[in-house]
Amino acid sequence: MQSRRTFLTKAGLVTAAGATTLAAPNIVRAQAPIKWRLQTYAGPALGEHVIKPAIDAFNKAANGEMEIELFYADQLVPTGELFRAMQNGTIDAVQSDDDSMAAPVDVRVFGGYFPFATRYSLDVQALFYKHGLAEIWQEAYGEVENVTWLSAGSWDPCxxxxxxxxxxxxxxxxxxxxxxxxxxxxxxxxxxxxxxxxxxxxxxxxxxxxxxxxxxxxxxxxxxxxxxxxxxxxxxxxxxGAWIGSFFANTERWNAVPPHLQELFKLTMDSSHYYRLHWYWAGEADLRVNGGKxxxxxxxxxxxxxxxxxxxxxxxxxxxxxxxxxxxxxxxxxxxxxxxxxxxxxxxx
Structure with missing residues (x-):
């Protein structure tokens, strides 16, 4: 009993009535969240599907450690200037095809719609992650200063x-x-x-x-x-049969992101790719039959x-x-x- 009273006395204040108030613990203040600005090629209505759900999920899962602010087509810079703006740090990340944003790499022509390169949406993922295109894109962007290619996925047919x-x-x-x-x-x-x-x-x-x-x-x-x-x-x-688009980031900003948040962003990109696969696949068939316009x-x-x-x-x-x-x-x-x-x-x- 004496040992218990001694602990309570040292831990807090013993009142006249015998009640004890514990001393307030030291508060560990969280570091300010990492802030990113990401611009997509898509306008607001399209962005509601091709990017916003994924970014909203990332911000929620990051739990205050990182926040990505999403901007739509031409909001910060024209789409044709996205690459340079990302490279110089005006924006931190981009969702676009290589072609539209004038990426200074020889493979840019294959981004977007390269004629007859794909028949179905799954062709894009198969080509990048089974047949070697991902390694080629990494090599190409590895030759460009301060821009990192992160991930490719498929969109709709042309x-x-x-x-x-x-x-x-x-x-x-x-x-x-x-x-x-x-x-x-x-x-x-x-x-x-x-x-x-x-x-x-x-x-x-x-x-x-x-x-x-x-x-x-x-x-x-x-x-x-x-x-x-x-x-x-x-x-x-x-x-x-499918548009080829990618996520890119300013290399300095990407390298400053802790490994666990990098992994979270990779999962976010995969989530975005998956959403588009079923959204487009279902929409292309349904609207041909039931669209009416x-x-x-x-x-x-x-x-x-x-x-x-x-x-x-x-x-x-x-x-x-x-x-x-x-x-x-x-x-x-x-x-x-x-x-x-x-x-x-x-x-x-």
């Missing part, structure tokens, strides 16, 4: 949605279309006039006649961002085969630009051959 119907290659000629740089370069072979505009201006540009259509997405995005309200037709042929059109297979044949020539031209692009093109061809030999459901026909 279709046309237009004000007038497209039922033949002839119908494409002269059409002013918003699209990605490399996709636009390829489509110009068929008379398409690629147009570059800020993402948020696209809907109005279609309404005013500045654009005849869009080749930037699948049907899920057309409905999500409002483009289905200003275009009447959706072409079922596509020039790529756009009429579906198709260029006949025999005519579309000429576009695919031109894609082979385009691959050869890109392959000739560097040893690394040649390596990527070989991987794409070997992968396509493998899928064709595997047969359904990997490839049909």
């Amino acid at each position: 279709h046309f949605n237009t004000k007038e119907p497209i039922r033949s290659l002839e119908d494409l000629k002269g059409k002013r279309v918003f699209t990605f740089p490399t996709a636009g370069k390829f489509l110009s072979r068929f008379g398409v006039v690629p147009v570059t505009l800020p993402w948020e201006d696209i809907e109005v540009a279609v309404q005013t006649g500045e654009l005849d259509g869009i080749a930037w997405s699948g049907i899920t995005e057309d409905y999500t961002v409002g483009w289905a309200d200003v275009t009447k037709y959706f072409l079922t042929n596509n020039i790529a 756009m009429e579906l059109t198709t260029i006949p297979d025999a005519e579309w085969a000429t576009v695919e044949a031109e894609g082979e020539k385009f691959w050869d031209e890109i392959s000739a630009t560097s040893e690394r692009t040649a390596k990527v093109v070989k991987i794409l061809r070997d992968y396509r051959t493998l899928m064709q030999k595997a047969g359904p459901p990997y490839r049909y026909g």
